[in-house]
Amino acid sequence: MVATSFDGVIMPTAPRSGRYSVFAIAREALRQHTGWQRAWASPQPRDRYKVVIVGAGGHGLATAYYLGKNFGITDVAIIEKGWLGGGNTGRNTTIIRSNYLQDPSAAIYDKALKLYENLSQDLNYNVMFSPRGLIMLAQTEHEVRGYKRTVYANNLQGVSTEWVDPQRLKELVPIINLDGPRYPVLGGLYQERGGTARHDAVAWGYARACSDMGMHIIQNCEVTGVETEGGQVRAVNTSKGRIGCDKLAMVVAGHSSQLAEMAGFRLPIESVALQALVSEPIKPCMDVVVMANTVHGYLSQSDKGEMVIGGGTDGFNNFTQRGSWHHVEETVRALVETFPMISRLKMLRQWGGIVDMTGDRSPILSTTPVGGIYVNCGWGTGGFKAIPGSGWAMAELVANGRPGPLAEEFGLNRFREGRFIDESVAAGVAH
Amino acid sequence: MLILTCPYCGVKAEETELQPGGEAHLKRVGPAGSDDEFEDYMFARKNAKGVHFERWRHAYGCGKWFLAARDTATLQVYGTYSAQTPHPPARIVAAIRDVHPDWQPDWTETAGADAE
Ligand SMILES: Cc1cc2nc3c(=O)[nH]c(=O)nc-3n(C[C@H](O)[C@H](O)[C@H](O)COP(=O)(O)OP(=O)(O)OC[C@H]3O[C@@H](n4cnc5c(N)ncnc54)[C@H](O)[C@@H]3O)c2cc1C
Ligand SMILES: [Zn+2]
Numbered sequence: 332m333v334a335t336s337f338d339g340v341i342m343p344t345a346p347r348s349g350r351y352s353v354f355a356i357a358r359e360a361l362r363q364h365t366g367w368q369r370a371w372a373s374p375q376p377r378d379r380y381k382v383v384i385v386g387a388g389g390h391g392l393a394t395a396y397y398l399g400k401n402f403g404i405t406d407v408a409i410i411e412k413g414w415l416g417g418g419n420t421g422r423n424t425t426i427i428r429s430n431y432l433q434d435p436s437a438a439i440y441d442k443a444l445k446l447y448e449n450l451s452q453d454l455n456y457n458v459m460f461s462p463r464g465l466i467m468l469a470q471t472e473h474e475v476r477g478y479k480r481t482v483y484a485n486n487l488q489g490v491s492t493e494w495v496d497p498q499r500l501k502e503l504v505p506i507i508n509l510d511g512p513r514y515p516v517l518g519g520l521y522q523e524r525g526g527t528a529r530h531d532a533v534a535w536g537y538a539r540a541c542s543d544m545g546m547h548i549i550q551n552c553e554v555t556g557v558e559t560e561g562g563q564v565r566a567v568n569t570s571k572g573r574i575g576c577d578k579l580a581m582v583v584a585g586h587s588s589q590l591a592e593m594a595g596f597r598l599p600i601e602s603v604a605l606q607a608l609v610s611e612p613i614k615p616c617m618d619v620v621v622m623a624n625t626v627h628g629y630l631s632q633s634d635k636g637e638m639v640i641g642g643g644t645d646g647f648n649n650f651t652q653r654g655s656w657h658h659v660e661e662t663v664r665a666l667v668e669t670f671p672m673i674s675r676l677k678m679l680r681q682w683g684g685i686v687d688m689t690g691d692r693s694p695i696l697s698t699t700p701v702g703g704i705y706v707n708c709g710w711g712t713g714g715f716k717a718i719p720g721s722g723w724a725m726a727e728l729v730a731n732g733r734p735g736p737l738a739e740e741f742g743l744n745r746f747r748e749g750r751f752i753d754e755s756v757a758a759g760v761a762h
Numbered sequence: 763m764l765i766l767t768c769p770y771c772g773v774k775a776e777e778t779e780l781q782p783g784g785e786a787h788l789k790r791v792g793p794a795g796s797d798d799e800f801e802d803y804m805f806a807r808k809n810a811k812g813v814h815f816e817r818w819r820h821a822y823g824c825g826k827w828f829l830a831a832r833d834t835a836t837l838q839v840y841g842t843y844s845a846q847t848p849h850p851p852a853r854i855v856a857a858i859r860d861v862h863p864d865w866q867p868d869w870t871e872t873a874g875a876d877a878e
Contacts, residue, residue, distance in 0.1 A: 586811070588807070588808070588809035588810075588811075589811055597802070597806035597807065597808070598806065598807070598809075599805035599806060599807065600807065600809055601784070601807055601809050602809055602811075602834075646777070646781075646782035647764065647777075647782050647816065647832070647834075648809060648810075648814055648816070648834045649834055649837070650811045650834050650835050651834075651835065651836070651837055653837075655763050655764060655777055656763060657763060657777065657778055690805065746801060746804070746805045747797060747801040747805075
């Protein structure tokens with residue numbers, strides 16, 4: 332029963348990280364916390380796996396988890412060029428909601444939300460899911476009409492959302508200034524089940540569960556080439572050598588075009604920077620998430636008390652994880668008008684991530700021109716909320732070699748056939 | 763902030779003065795094109811990490827479309843040039859090769875590119 336090596340130390344295979352519980356905390360408290368194990372193993376790669384997943388962000392890790400859980404496929408390696416969760420998964424503003432307009436979107440985002448509701452129990456890892464409610468402000472007449480339409484669509488889809496008038500909104504968000512004058516608040520689209528979760532914990536929780544199933548998470552290992560033979564994938568070349576595989580899932584967000592190029596095809600994706608910033612921590616002042624799409628800003632308060640602020644994307648292709656300053660300036664300037672009290676806050680940190688944008692602002696879960704290669708990308712500015720649903724649907728696609736009902740509409744062929752899933756309004760602002 | 767010099771009016775324009783227009787030098791496919799060609803033209807993009815040729819409009823200036831060569835991995839600007847060229851002119855290639863000596867253009871030379 333000894334197999335997996337934790338950074339060179341030989342550990343028993345099961346139980347690996349051990350179950351987390353109140354009893355575990357009590358036990359460890361009594362022995363000075365000396366018994367905690369690493370949450371996941373750091374093995375050397377084997378020379379082949381049944382499934383290789385490139386990218387240990389939330390979507391790659393969730394794909395691996397549901398391959399194991401739903402299909403019993405555990406001969407899986409997840410290959411990550413940096414550290415797991417260090418891409419957009421660890422850089423986002425953690426907004427979770429499922430109030431999209433089109434039916435295929437509602438299906439996959441609401442599946443994700445339902446899985447989030449029970450994710451901490453499922454993973455035995457506290458992902459700090461906080462369904463604190465989410466409001467999208469209507470600050471123009473167009474938005475009033477647009478969001479009322481979304482409410483009707485959502486209710487037909489079985490996704491409960493409601494239209495709230497300014498008075499109710501003020502009760503939900505006491506720090507809001509309704510009067511404008513530039514951006515008066517005319518009402519909002521409210522999803523009570525929406526909220527936030529702890530982004531790192533989502534990645535860590537899935538990683539731990541995958542490692543416990545015997546899957547290999549290989550960090551600091553960059554995929555540099557894809558080997559194909561007769562239109563079928565054979566292996567990937569990496570900075571740690573060649574790794575053979577029967578199936579290959581590319582789940583690399585902003586680097587999807589680069590991976591696709593290695594395998595000889597192109598994608599309808601452009602990579603751009605999206606930025607966020609956080610303020611110094613303050614006392615609790617806002618217990619819902621607020622998105623203001625007209626002014627391209629969104630705001631929530633983290634458990635630590637920081638105001639978490641996100642803005643819009645840059646207009647040009649970029650791989651540097653740095654964005655343009657004027658976006659930050661515009662976002663903050665507009666939010667200050669709607670939330671005057673934040674004008675006194677000092678901003679602590681600002682950062683960027685490289686997001687993978689499609690023309691219709693919907694993701695791609697698809698087979699590709701190469702046999703055995705599957706892509707999951709195009710989540711752009713809004714894929715954190717989708718992680719569990721995307722992983723679920725992607726596992727189905729990889730295991731069966733064809734999409735199930737959740738992924739079906741999101742194939743690459745939708746561009747060729749002009750069957751867009753237009754979410755440019757629902758996703759109007761980055762989130 | 764990204765700063766590009768408009769090749770028409772010569773203004774050093776800040777990003778807020780410009781409108782981005784995506785990948786440059788796309789070959790237009792007409793009604794006679796196949797579905798494959800059309801899909802490629804409409805949607806497939808290089809999205810290069812490194813040297814990238816792209817369209818910009820001097821929106822709050824002379825209003826004209828021009829082209830820029832930029833590095834998406836470093837944000838270095840190699841230069842801007844007229845939109846009336848089938849591919850980037852020699853001085854742009856030279857500016858790129860100053861930084862990436864092994865860089866190879868993926869087009870075949872045609873007459874008229876250097877007329878700018
Ligand atoms: C500032 C910001 C705010 C956001 N806010 C929200 C929000 O509030 N709500 C929401 O739902 N979404 C939000 N998003 C979007 C969300 O973060 C992403 O859609 C989601 O995290 C994508 O997850 P992923 O697993 O696909 O990608 P990532 O987490 O980026 O993971 C991809 C991984 O692939 C690795 N990789 C790339 N190339 C290679 C290679 N050659 N070899 C090996 N590994 C490789 C990368 O290192 C990376 O770790 C935001 C994004 C940003 C940047
Ligand atoms: Zn000009």
